[in-house]
Amino acid sequence: MIIIPIKEGENIDRALKRFKRKFEKTGAMKELRARQRFTKPSIVKREQNLKAIYVQKLRQAEQG
Numbered sequence: 637m638i639i640i641p642i643k644e645g646e647n648i649d650r651a652l653k654r655f656k657r658k659f660e661k662t663g664a665m666k667e668l669r670a671r672q673r674f675t676k677p678s679i680v681k682r683e684q685n686l687k688a689i690y691v692q693k694l695r696q697a698e699q700g
Contacts, residue, residue: 638662 640655642648659665 638655638658640651640658642651
């Protein structure tokens with residue numbers, strides 16, 4: 637459960653923004669959407685490998 641302490645005289649919009657940011661960091665919605673459909677483990681592994689290759693290419697291009 638996410639708890640956002642509201643300071644004295646703090647704007648409710650600001651507190652709501654902090655709540656949304658904290659909620660986004662937990663990854664709850666991302667996990668919920670992933671659970672709505674089944675993805676084969678081989679597909680998950682393939683996507684992770686492709687992402688790792690992409691990130692590695694970006695880092696190599698950044699270095700030189």
